[in-house]
Amino acid sequence: MIGAMAITIIKFEGSPHIPLILGAVVSAFIAWRLGHKWDEIENGIYHGIRLALPAIVIIIAVGIIIGAWIGGGVVATMVYYGLKLITPSFFLVSITLITAIVSLAIGSSWSTMGTIGVAGMGIGISMGIPAPMVAGAIISGSYFGDKMSPLSDTTNLASGVAGSNLFEHIRHMFYSTIPGMVIALIAYWFLGRQFADTSINNQDIIAVMNELQTQFVISPWLLLIPAAVIVLVARKVPALPALIVGIILGFLAHVFVQGGSVHEAVNTLYGGFKIETENKLIGELFNRGGIEAMMYTVSLTIVAMTFGGVLEKTGMLKAIVDKILLIARTGKQLVATTVVSSFFTNVVAAEQYISIVVPGRMYARVYREKHLHPKNLSRALEDGGTLTSPFVPWNTCGVFILSTLSVHPFAYAPYAIVNYIVPIISILFAATGFTIQKITDTEAKQLERQEQEAQAQNI
Template sequence: MDIIIGFILSFAVLLLGVLKGWYIGFLLVLCLIIFSIISLRRGNDSKDIIYMAWDGGKKGLIVVKIFLLIGMVTAVWLTAGTVPAIVYYGMKLMNPRFYILFAFLISSTVSYMLGTSFGTVSTVGIALMVMAKGGNINPNLAAGAIISGCYFGDRTSPMSSCANLVSNLTETDLYPMLKKLLKTTILPFLIVGIAYLFLSFKNPLNIIGNEILSDISHTYTINIMVLLPAILMLVLSILKVDVKLSMIISIIIGIIVAKIVQQVPVVSLFKTIILGYNLEPSNPLVNIIKGGGMLSMMKAGFIVFISCAIAGVLNGIDLFNKVNDLFTKINSKSGLFLVTGAVSLFTAAFGGNQSIAIVMTSEIMKMKYEKLEIDKYQLASDIGNTAVILSPLIPWNISNIIPTTTLNVSSLGFIPYAFYLYFPFIINYIYLRISERNS
């Protein structure tokens, strides 16, 4: 009974905080305290609880390092003109008749290169939404395509903090895990692309965002050289170079490009790496091209650490074993995948953020996968197709609120058009069912 009360209180705290716009990291600390008190009531002493929290939290530390590198990469790419160039060339290539499809493809490309949905939506996402609103496109339709693309990178990019978190929690190697996930990505991606192509025919863009292109070309020097940090990162990922080393190399090249091409002072550049990138208030792109920095990612890293710590305490009071007892009758891959999806939706609704959904889904489901002798890479793939992309479907989840607030659209209205958030789950479930019937 006490654990049910704990979940209700924690859910109330998180929901109130999300609705009020409070920093969720502090709210998760309150949740950690709530579950620690429950653990004390169940006979564990304070030292045991601290150990359980630390044992869980340290699983997220490697991801915190990735977060800091992502913050540095984003800041350097913005300063060097890499991200503005991707936006510029992407919009240059765009055919207004196929705006919806291009919105999805451009967002997918940028999210793969940046490895962050929030970084994508706050750069190219805003630019694409400005075009949509100026071109008489349904904002919810445009947002659905943009947000779908933004979360493509969360599943598949070696720079993605989500992918690295899944890899760490499931004890799988990153690149083999991404290869496994790619097999469940291709068909849903093609089907989603076809759906957006069909919608593009019915919703052509009336005008093209020439003003944005002009503003970018006046603010930055745009040429092939500024794309080097992104191209290098892509090549290194194909060669399966360790992602941390790849990002460090990309940062170094980006710093050189920023200094030589954009003529950014060294002191200003290193300040940006720490604090993030911002243009002058008078610049028309000030609300479009911004972000990154180590400090911005420390908040996200803290959320991951506390989420893992909560999971550690819950595991210490044997909660996950008891939840697993509910799944005793599940003995097929399709059934297990369906349950994983249900658990991920519950944890995404309870935790209010993508990280805790990934952490708790992994901790709850890994024992069942082990009992059925299903390998860890399948677990990682299933989490990538559930917790990672289903979290934005919860209106009060941070992974929904930040993109929809950034794009200024309804937290519910875009969902019917965000095909990539649920098509991978549906298609892979159907595939597993068919495979089982034919075996």
């Protein structure tokens, strides 16, 4: 599958759907030849798809909210004031910090990228900053906040699978994540210096701002809509209801503020916003959104989880990870192996959640045997799983970012600095033993008893 994927994407610049289907067919055939019943394989496929259903619902909701906010003038307002307030030389640093704060508050990198990120792309590109560079900064900030937020699903999942306390897990991630963020901000500051002289782009920026005022009603009151969504999620309202509130407010703004008809506003929610303009940049930024724009992402997510479901249900993924475990003879090697395994799972299973759940379940016992605190495992799962998922073009995260920010993973990869620096720092810490916490034999036995009791309750 990986070979077919590489040829399809790199050589033919094609869609990853067919290689994933090919991988699912071949793996299912191998499993059947080795004695697995078809019903078992089929159940694995459905189980994999069920795991992705929450993500699919969020993908659809984000597509609708992008359409609603563009139609309602929310994105245009954010871009307009962003162009007025943010200087090009500090834009990359600013957008990283803004997305980090928002994602930390709401606990969702996807929601942050689908709202603040879309506006950030418009601002950055209007300033003449390359799209991959802007996307990398947005991704770095969004994933930093998601990873460190107690409201994040991946943060709770990693701590739960590893058996560590949620807030102990977050505090332990400070050691690898904060230095990674500092390095990224310094790098973005240096990258931004080349855009300090904006004389070449000033006319373009003015033209964009004038066109925005022509096409949309620009009002600071419209900024209350994204603020309302952020406040709702910060008050622990689940992401989906909060996004629905944002969709409703955007729809109302489209009709009552921008003067669009109900017919136009409804069509925008499904087919995306359509704008007629001679400004090519405005056309590229604002002709988007809606459910229809997300169907590529939804279909690829289903196909990817079909393949991942077969691998997990038939034990193929476990067999691969067990072979990897043979080289992890010490605690230091085990932590580094966990980071690499989580990234590898992102590649072959194409889903961020599987990259946390599968290695987490398989390595939990080994961590206890080597007297390593569970928070070492939960941090390694997040460093290797959560952060590396955007780099895989067929992973659900990579596909979502391509659909939302319109930048290919191979293009933004060098600039998503937090996402690759933190795993490197984590591996270096593992090699030196720095911040690797140990537990006593008594604590290891207590953790084992707790796991056995939890398994008994599930049964």
